[in-house]
Amino acid sequence: MPAKKRPAKPKVLVYSTDYCPWCIKAKEFLHENKITFTSINVGTSTKAAQEMIKKSGQQGVPVIDARGAIIVGFDERAVRKALGMKPKKFKLW
């Protein structure tokens, strides 16, 4: 009997451009917290840019699609909340 396929976990997508500092910070944050994500460069793909504009209703980067929650800009608290992460209590660099 074939094994039942698990429903795919919704993805985390980061719509970004190459040199945008907040895009870089958003991706660093996801890396540091071991969140698998797909980075989508809206500067090189018109289709991706249109997708981002359709999802977020605006044209600024970054836009984070955190498993369905659309977050404009890098708002760490909003990302943590959307991904069910613990709120940050204390962070030393």
Next chain:
Amino acid sequence: MVKKEYDFGIIGAGGTGLAAAMYAARLGLNTICFGTSHGSEMAIGGVITTTNVVENYPGFIRLTGQELADNIRKHAESYDLVTIREERVESVTKDKTGFRIQTAEDSYNAKTILIATGTKWRKLTVPGAFELENKGVAYCALCDAPLYRNKTVAVVGGADTAAKDALVLAEHAKKVYIIYRGDEIRAEPINRMRIKQNKKIEVITKTNVIKVNGSDCVESVTLDKLYKGTKELKLEGVFVAIGHDILSELAVPLGVKLNEKKEIIINHKTSETNVPGVYAAGDVADKPFKQAITGVAEGCTAAYSAYEFITRNRITSD
């Protein structure tokens, strides 16, 4: 339990604040530096992170603003005496032995304070600019320029930031207007020359944008005088670079004196304000020439002044 008593509390973690933290640690000061992880105010790394190319910081011929900020941050955090917190400072008040810093999450005590809160982008306030923000009206060319590939855009402003923004935009857009109210743009000579040589860039002087037009996104701007026979300039993006607003509000309750531009008045030899134990440096301070390099120098000067203040007054933690 985490110790929350510090010698030197720095509000703002841009290049100025981070450099001051590094220098204070070298002087043996237990130092805490506050910045935010997101937003356009007091972000860690500071406004330099939105500059694509920095060519005027000694030791680096050419690097991005983000790289420069990262280098300064790494230098600061290489000292055990430096703590950097991603917390938004809500108030600073004077207490018996120094100052109390209240953030959204916690409170901290510091014997001395450096205000290095910098600035935030000044908003364009003409009709349509607020309604169409992020729908064609943008404030970060470095971030959003690639979204305007083969489109026509304008930069509003005439200082060096406006020139740099126009040059970044010209890498992607098919046409870039610089619209400036003054007689001639005020960019550094090297950037003025680059603007002049770039065939995609057209400078419109002695002209103001009085309205941004569009329903769902920017479609045109209205000018206050005719340009090539029309007051309506068709374009798809408006990048605003009309200067910065000073973020000095936290200093006011301490009795720190500001000038008419809301800049903190400092002693340019020592970075001291009129309030003992309170220093200011970087873009928030009253000086005509504001660069990363000058902010860093003032931050280090403030660290030394704080060290002298603590030593002279023999302030102890007990």
